[in-house]
Amino acid sequence: MNSQVNILQGIMEKQFIPYIQPVVDAETERLIGGEVLMRWRKSDKEILTPEKFLQEAECTGLIIRMTCDLLEDIMDKMLPLFINKKICYKFHIAININPGLLNNSAFISKCINFMNGFPEKKMILILEITEREKVLYSKNEEENIKRLRAHGIKI
Numbered sequence: 219m220n221s222q223v224n225i226l227q228g229i230m231e232k233q234f235i236p237y238i239q240p241v242v243d244a245e246t247e248r249l250i251g252g253e254v255l256m257r258w259r260k261s262d263k264e265i266l267t268p269e270k271f272l273q274e275a276e277c278t279g280l281i282i283r284m285t286c287d288l289l290e291d292i293m294d295k296m297l298p299l300f301i302n303k304k305i306c307y308k309f310h311i312a313i314n315i316n317p318g319l320l321n322n323s324a325f326i327s328k329c330i331n332f333m334n335g336f337p338e339k340k341m342i343l344i345l346e347i348t349e350r351e352k353v354l355y356s357k358n359e360e361e362n363i364k365r366l367r368a369h370g371i372k373i
Contacts, residue, residue: 221274233259234284236291251310276316286328300337310342317347320359330369344372
């Protein structure tokens with residue numbers, strides 16, 4: 219089975235999961251956010267890091283679905299913490315994205331829906347654009363960046 223088929227199967231079986239690395243304020247020692255790291259937990263319980271699947275996912279466009287699913291998973295994990303007042307202050311979540319995602323309307327909508335899903339604007343979504351290649355933004359990407367920023371998303 220080729221790697222694209224394996225990745226697609228992993229997506230369908232929800233094997234790509236977020237690991238949230240905590241970010242702590244050095245002065246107050248309070249948890250203020252997290253950086254999301256995508257991992258592939260295969261059916262045999264082996265956990266793969268992005269260097270094993272990311273290039274193929276980006277080349278095939280599967281990264282779009284993977285990243286949108288990742289945002290859903292984060293919301294499923296984090297929203298109860300806000301609703302139950304376990305987190306009642308501004309909290310940021312940072313995810314790395316491929317620059318091409320800024321040209322994808324489904325991804326843009328998913329980010330906006332993510333932000334709108336949290337109470338009282340307590341969540342701050344930070345999109346960290348990967349720097350593996352030189353990026354020249356199209357007019358559409360520039361408009362999408364403005365749209366994301368208008369919804370409180372940091373880039």
